[in-house]
Amino acid sequence: MATTFELGDFVLQGGATLRGAQLTYETYGELAADKSNAIVYPTWYSGRHQDNEWLIGEGMALDPSRYFIIVPNMLGNGLSSSPSNTPPPYDRGRFPNVTMYDNVEAQYRLVTEHFGIERLPLVLGWSMGAGQTYQWAVSHPEMVERIAPFCGSSRCSYHNKVFLEGVKAALTADDAFQNGWYTSMPTKGLRAAARVYAGWGFSQAFYWDRLYERLGFSSLEDFLVGFWEGFFLDDRDPNNLLTMLWTWQNADVGRTPGFNGDTKAALASIKARAIVMPAEKDLYFPPEDEAWAVQHIPNAELRVIPGVWGHFAGNGINAEDTTFIDTALKELLAT
């Protein structure tokens, strides 16, 4: 059962105050008496804490018998403070913009104020979770010992922004969206956003090889409806999706206070040892971008996840990719 940490009046980087802000999180394992065994593993775009559980388990790197794993829900995901659960006046179409920095500050307060933790052996995450991972290493370099961002980036690239513009435009093209003040779900827009996303989430080769059949879908159209439309219709509130999309599009560790937009300087300030794992055929977080990031981090290794699963290599649905990631995490934690 997830728990909620009260953030109180939480001042966001953009200037708004989210009064009575909440950070909902789940933990796995026990915090050691000396508080030395905590790992932070933030969620991804529209993901919830339970969606991270595939990488946690006995015998895995994230072994709850050894580590205390904290999975904080991203602001906007519907469990932590979000357009869908915030009372007026900051509700729904008026929910303020939230940055990666804001997310990490909320998590930092949970980790330090609530748990009294001073060091983190590891921060890791997939996709936007990787973005939060980078942000942790920049916001709190003295605290984060290791990072493992996979299928994500330290800064949203221009191309990635454009991909997200397509998702956003499709979602909001539905008149029912009513600029965020919908009275019924804009399902046409949600379904359209799902179809746009479908082309990006998996690689060309994944589709060529019809690997959706391995996931239990009987045809291409069945995958588009059953997996993708189903995903977007699974209680994913449009304003929530747009809040997280804004966070994603505006992600840049260079916007951490003190760096004045200088992404390279922010990366250079990272003290954590890093294993950075893009997926070979990720269409919106391509390996080249992470090769660039690794060049600027003092102690980082690029380790590309091979294969055709694209962005979803980091989602736990392909055993080979999961093993690849878990192996890297074990190695990272051992050093």
Place this chain on the structure above:
Amino acid sequence: MATTFELGDFVLQGGATLRGAQLTYETYGELAADKSNAIVYPTWYSGRHQDNEWLIGEGMALDPSRYFIIVPNMLGNGLSSSPSNTPPPYDRGRFPNVTMYDNVEAQYRLVTEHFGIERLPLVLGWSMGAGQTYQWAVSHPEMVERIAPFCGSSRCSYHNKVFLEGVKAALTADDAFQNGWYTSMPTKGLRAAARVYAGWGFSQAFYWDRLYERLGFSSLEDFLVGFWEGFFLDDRDPNNLLTMLWTWQNADVGRTPGFNGDTKAALASIKARAIVMPAEKDLYFPPEDEAWAVQHIPNAELRVIPGVWGHFAGNGINAEDTTFIDTALKELLAT
């Protein structure tokens, strides 16, 4: 000035008859007395004949002082028979499905009946023009001596279909679309489709390098509005776009009568010498797909257009890519 060829009652592969069908085309150069110098160069998705002119000129492979170049407008592009210009009952939302095969049959009638041409030294095209090129070589193997499909394919891949589903879903999410019976332009849907397309048309590296600035756009957003939205709002009728999109999604030379869906057998039947030119970073016609096609064509060479312009390497907006294509065409025509 483009000319219109009257197709009369044109029976489509799907069974409908398009009465009073028209094929609008442009020609460049003079047809030789022995009719041996004709090249067919079909248009691309939503393109018009004049959009092909960048590859035609004195000193280029497609030299009008030497060749007679016919550029037929694809059915559905607004100049040849299309939803937007067909009278009831087959107008607008009721325009019938048109295949690549249908397009080539219409062009074949122009070339043979109107011009009396029996041999074509070359058929070529970009994107859906490449699809028509492949179709020419399969439909009329005895007639086509050479083909140069660039940034296109002989069969729409599953992934390519999914990309197009995103474009279609975004366009039709606009309530103003009214299932094709719009009374005012669904511009919100057109702009959304443009934003979806934007991520696919150029590569990740193109955006990373901000090459849109070289095209005269002052920012990423200026490129999205000025280039992409402007493109889709430039008299591109939604029903026309959806007609061509259907043609594209259902493209497969294996569906040529006689091949019974067997794409490989259709490719194997090609007698033309081929130089197949995918672009290195084309996101919806990746080089792997064309490597596959080339394996099945008896006399074909794969020649990948290097660089970061992605699909638009074949659109004439980057001089290096144009030179690459023109050089290959010269070589092909010389053998």
